[in-house]
Amino acid sequence: MNTHSFKPLTHPAIWHAITDRRMGNLARHTGDDPRCVSQNRRQLARLFLPKRVPIVWMDQVHGNRVVLVNRLPKRPPACDALITRTPHLALAVMVADCVPILFFDPDRLAVGVAHAGWRGTLASIAAKTVQSMSQAFGSDPASIRVGIGPAIGGECYEVDEAVAAPWREQLGERYLKQTTADHWHLDLPGANTDQLIAAGVKAENIERINICTHCDERFYSYRRGQERGRFAGVIALKRP
Numbered sequence: 464m465n466t467h468s469f470k471p472l473t474h475p476a477i478w479h480a481i482t483d484r485r486m487g488n489l490a491r492h493t494g495d496d497p498r499c500v501s502q503n504r505r506q507l508a509r510l511f512l513p514k515r516v517p518i519v520w521m522d523q524v525h526g527n528r529v530v531l532v533n534r535l536p537k538r539p540p541a542c543d544a545l546i547t548r549t550p551h552l553a554l555a556v557m558v559a560d561c562v563p564i565l566f567f568d569p570d571r572l573a574v575g576v577a578h579a580g581w582r583g584t585l586a587s588i589a590a591k592t593v594q595s596m597s598q599a600f601g602s603d604p605a606s607i608r609v610g611i612g613p614a615i616g617g618e619c620y621e622v623d624e625a626v627a628a629p630w631r632e633q634l635g636e637r638y639l640k641q642t643t644a645d646h647w648h649l650d651l652p653g654a655n656t657d658q659l660i661a662a663g664v665k666a667e668n669i670e671r672i673n674i675c676t677h678c679d680e681r682f683y684s685y686r687r688g689q690e691r692g693r694f695a696g697v698i699a700l701k702r703p
């Protein structure tokens with residue numbers, strides 16, 4: 464069920480996990496029976512977290528809003544990143560090709576999650592999460608440890624001019640590799656890694672899983688067949 468734990472996030476103060484297809488679909492917005500999704504979410508909590516640690520999910524909207532949570536909100540906040548210093552409150556990000564990013568500051572004892580698709584990446588969601596941890600918790604970006612989970616790889620993520628044009632405008636030809644007259648391959652994990660480093664995170668504190676969701680069938684991939692499932696990255700602080 465847990466296919467990966469990140470070395471920079473392996474620390475006695477936190478729990479974290481990246482799930483895979485065996486956990487089932489964890490998303491409520493993709494048309495699956497909500498009871499099945501709830502069951503899968505409960506299973507996730509049971510396997511990775513102690514009893515009575517709630518999981519905060521997001522209503523992910525491909526933007527760059529970062530929400531600080533101190534308790535379980537009544538409904539999932541519309542945002543693409545969550546941060547907290549509250550122990551026993553788990554944060555979750557759902558993906559199927561987009562980039563799931565987990566954050567941990569061992570000095571300030573703070574955690575975060577972010578969801579970075581192409582829009583969110585252009586809107587600097589990963590960098591904004593780091594900045595929000597600095598502003599809210601006094602985190603030094605150089606102390607923040609980051610895990611970048613499975614996402615669609617640069618060799619598989621083909622985009623057309625509608626996506627390539629705004630990228631070119633903001634970031635130039637970087638991360639774009641032309642494949643045909645009007646198609647390009649876009650390197651989302653690479654762009655997010657560089658964005659985090661530019662935000663002050665040390666390269667040695669970032670672990671990027673080199674798994675392409677489109678190639679590796681252990682994970683859900685929206686592009687592989689319009690799949691409805693989403694897997695998740697989860698992180699939570701233990702009680703001190």
Ligand SMILES: [Zn+2]
Nearest residue numbers: 619675677678
């Ligand atoms: Zn691939």
